Amino acid sequence: MDANWWRDAVVYEVYVRSFADSDGDGTGDLAGLRSRLGYLAELGIDAVWTTPWYRSPMVDGGYDVEDHREVDPLFGSDYDVPELVAEAHRLGLRVLIDVVPNHTSDHHRWFRAALAAGPGSPERARYHFRPGRG
Structure with a gap:
């Protein structure tokens, strides 16, 4: 090939x-x-x-x-x-x-795990999170 x-x-x-x-x-x-x-x-x-x-x-x-x-x-x-x-x-x-x-969707299992795990977790390392506006 x-x-x-x-x-x-x-x-x-x-x-x-x-x-x-x-x-x-x-x-x-x-x-x-x-x-x-x-x-x-x-x-x-x-x-x-x-x-x-x-x-x-x-x-x-x-x-x-x-x-x-x-x-x-x-x-x-x-x-x-x-x-x-x-x-x-x-x-x-x-x-x-x-x-x-x-x-990924907000329905993806990794994203849901990242939200549940919180800042500094290995699950959050898969995504880029920024502080919100309030």
Whole structure:
């Protein structure tokens, strides 16, 4: 595998939530994206870059991640990911997932632990806290 494949690659970004709805609920999902990969491959792209699909309260379009290890039910389930990746690879496409390790929701277990632990704690070291205005 060429480590520099991306230098001349055509990458197509997909906002999963609005791209393709597989179940008719009005929200795009991973199964919907998978169903359209053939069309994307026909465009001649090399990779699909997806916006976050992690569990999130969706206050910030999915960038406010509650759990980086789970697919948000809005987009399907954890079982949809290997199917999406397998279909993409079958079509010669790579899949890039927008990983947002420096963003968490106020629902994230680490953030809740940081609030509970208080100033000076190891839990607080994961975040930048500033004094409030009063």
